Structures are given as structure tokens and as C-alpha cells.
Amino acid sequence: MRSLQPGQHCEIRVASVTGDQEMAYATGNMLLEAPNWTLDGRALILNGNGRLWRLELASGALKEIPLTGVPALNNDHVLAPDGSTVCLSGEDGHIYRAPLLGGQATRITDDDGSFHFLHGVSPDGRRLAYVDIEGGDFGLPGRLRTMPSGGGPAESVDVGPGHCDGPEYSPDGGWLYLNTESFTTAPGHAQLARVRHDGSGFERLAQSGTVDWFPHLSPDGRLASFIRFPTGTQGHPADLPVDVVLVSTGDWATPLHTWPVLGGQGTLNVNSWSPDSQRFAFVAYPRAGAAPGGGHQRLPATAL
Template sequence: MVRTLQPGQCCEVWAASVTGESSRVFRTADMLLEAPNWTLDGRALILNGDGKLWRFDLATGSLSEVPLTGVPDLNNDHVLDPGGSGIFVSGDDGHIYRAPLAGGHATRITDDDGSFHFLHGVSPDGRRLAYVDIAAGDFTRPGRLRTVPSAGGPPENVEVGQGHCDGPEYSPDGIWLYLNTEAFTTAPGHAQLARVRPDGSQFERLLASGTVDWFPHLSPDGRLASYVRFPAGTRGHPADLPVDVVLVSTSDWTAPLSTWAVFGGQGTLNVNSWSPDSKRFAYVAYPMDAAPAIRA
């Protein structure tokens, strides 16, 4: 389902620095944009909105559609091909596609296996994708962690215990999958950050917290990570509530380096949004603000 802004709501795209500053780079009341990816040349952000893919040029502040064919409406699960010329996207039909980042025809990757497939990660060599499998598209059932060849083929399960998991993303060296999971708790919806080897071994918790923690994203140099922190008691990753965007060192997930409070949640930080130089990352906020939209 394509998300839209509520009456009086705005969409703001922000760039956060590893030194703790943040700046608003775009603001609109015309369309709800989600889940920025930073392009490998450092010049643009790729976002979804109105079921389409968009490119935001950081130098000019211009937003332009990436024209794709052969795909249904898109959701906020999209990641760049490591080579920089392609992008993997998830459609609202429950399938994963690959498309040229400059626009063009998309090719479906996943099979009709009775599940919905929600993309989150691509291996550094571009050969495998990590995704969450929802059996029969039944969202009352927990997501299962799977990987699949990026050219298509049979998927493989990665065992991570009981409970829902989401956001599986490869580390820059490809030897870990980072994710959020409910496997460490009996409290409904209490997602925590974890990692596991792609073969399912060494499944381990990264942080024990009283908050609901989602979508860990490592910087390209592997030294830092961002994630989104929901209030205790949150189930899933809903939209339109106060959340924190958190920056940590991967050597110590327990001590935030910086925290940004935003009104958002769903769409704020669903995919990896780090700049290629590991100095900044992007996120989206959705404040309720009836003032006319301007570009900051």
C-alpha cells in the first residue's frame, strides 16, 4: 500500500554527521518519501514515494523520478547494487526486482513460492540478497530470515531462533548479517539488535535494551552503525510516533555517540543510508506542520 502524508504533515529528509550535527536537505508537503539510499558517487539520495523511485540531487536540491517499467508499486525496501549501476527493489506484489539505477526495465528475482519477500541487504560481491520471508503474506506470522542468489534461484534459510526478525543486512566484509529480532525476549514486539553468520552460526545479541530497536545499518568502513529506536512496548515498526535515530560505534553498541529525536518510524531508516565516505547518513522525519513546504 502506498503511504501518503496526513493533512498538515510534512516530509523532511535530513543528513546526519558522525560528529553529531544534522541538517535538513529537503522538505515537502506534496509527497511522502521514505528510506534513503546514498549513491556510491556521494551525489544523490535514492528514495521511494508514491510507489515510485526518486533521485534527490544533493547539490541542486532537485527531485526527479527514476523511470522504471516492469514493476508494481514499490515499498521502502530497496538497496543499491555494490557496483553502483543497479538497484534491488521490493514491490507491493511481494517480490524482489533488479533494475538499472538510471531507469529502465526491471527483472524479477524471487519465485512464486507462496511468500512475500522484503529485501534488506546485498552481499559485498553482489551475489546474494538477504530478505525477510513472510509466509503466505500473513503478517500475523513471524518473518523468516533468508538469502537468495541475486540472479535468482532457490533461497536458503538462516536460523535465528523464534519470533519475528527483520532488516537483515550484510556487514561490509560480508561475514555477518545484522538484523533486529524478537528471539531474545518473550515480550511481544520487543525487537533487539543482533548479528549472525550467513550460515546461521554465531547468532548473538548486540545490545540488551528496554526500547524496541530496529534496522541496524553499518557504515561502509564498518566502524559505526545507525539504527532507529522505538518506545518500549511498540509492536512492529509503525509510522507517526516519536522515535530516536541512534549512532553508535560497532565496538560498543551500548553507548550512543549521538541521538536525534524525530517524529517518524516507518520510512525513517528502513535501509542503509550511509554516505560512501562513512561520514554521514540520511534519515527521514514526518512532522505535523501545516506551514508551507520550503527547501532548506
């Protein structure tokens, strides 16, 4: 499990499409990652210490979601469209489904010799999109797969030979949005792309000199957030100076707003948009002496 470094703390921030920023929660004792926004708009779902947590935005209360039948969890968790179920990736390389309020989890993936990293659930809840790492060998490129949400045979979606990650369905279900290294031979140079679920229409969304990961569309499809790593970054490591970026889906090359943070891994791994498409959440990991996160309103920080 990842943990905070000496002098480091964790800030859960909420960004507005207007460019404002709030801090919803802060802790110096536990590293939290990858917020999802609940469909009722009241809470964020995060992972930390291998478990799943619910952060109430009104009160700032953080409570564990009690799950059974799952191993330690990583930061790949996605809420199902019904709003009452969450799909999860475990450190054992399998994908699970569980009640969002807590309870018994069910394993979805088979023992097929690969590790499975969930990123997307289709709008109708019928399919999952994930990255397959053969044999759990992270020296091999991740491959884009989809499968029935209740379990069953997986299908491959061809997005070229380069490593890909973060596949997520568009709100209309017609596209999978992802980052991929297939457009360049430069090591680690991920770029944003999309592809139809049948493998057609594969296209680059913007050409940039930075390393761009994890495109997340707003529920209304008009906006998107992603994380921008420094040029030359390989993978999506932690504790780098990165930018959280907001763009219009009509122009991925021109940021509407950017929020520079110390982060990377855990900052924006999964879709964290609010149901009304007006805000999204992300995580920063500043060190002691770093300038505090800004914003038009600073919510009370709660220390665990």
C-alpha cells in the same frame, strides 16, 4: 500507498558523525521514505507514491527514476555494489532488479507462496538477504532467508522463533545484522543482533528496554545507525516519537549521538550511509506546529 497526514510534511535530513544535522529537502505534498546514498556521493535514492526517486544533494532537485516492469514499490530498496543497479521490493511481495538510471526491471523471486522483503546485498553482489513472510500473512513471524542475486533457491538462516527484520550484510560479508524478537517473550520487543550467513554465531548486540530496529553499518564498519522505538511498540509503525541513534560497532549499548524525530516507518528502513562513512540520511515526518529540525546548516527546502 502511505501519504502525509493533514498538516504533516516530510523532511530528508542528513546527519553527521559529529552530531550535526542538515535538512536536504522538504515537501508537504508527497511522502518519501528510506534513503539510500549513491556510491558517487551525489544523490539519495528514495521511494514515494509507489515509485523510485533520485534527490540531487547539490541542487535539491528531485526526479523520478523511470522504471518499467515493476508494480508499486515499498521502502525496501538497496543499491548493488556496482553502483549502477538497484534491487527493489514490490507491493506484490516480489524482489526486482533494475538499472539505477531507469529502464526495464527483472523479477528475481519465484512464486513460492511467500512475500519477500529485501534488505541486504552482499559486498560481492552475489547474494541477497531478505525477510520471508509466509503467504503474506503479517500475523506470522518473518524468517531470514538468503538467495542468489540473479535468482535461484533460497536458504534459511536460523535466528530463533521470533519475528526478524532488516537483514543486512556487514561490509566484509561475514555477518548479517538484523533486529529480532527472539531474545524475549515481550510482544514486539525487537533487539539488535547479528549472525553469520551459515547460521552460526547468532548473538545479541546490546540489551535495551527500547524497541530497536534496522541496524545499518557504515562502509568502513566502524559505526552504525539504527532506529529506537518506544518501549512496548509492536512492529515498526509510522508517526511515533522515535530516536535515530549513532553507535560505535564496538559498543552498541552507548549512543554517540541521537536525533529525536516524529517518524518510524520510512525513517531508516535501509542503509543510508555516505560512501565516506561520515554522514547518513534519514526521514522525519513532523506535523504542523512541531519544532523544525535542527542542524549546523539548513539547506533550502523545496516544495513539490
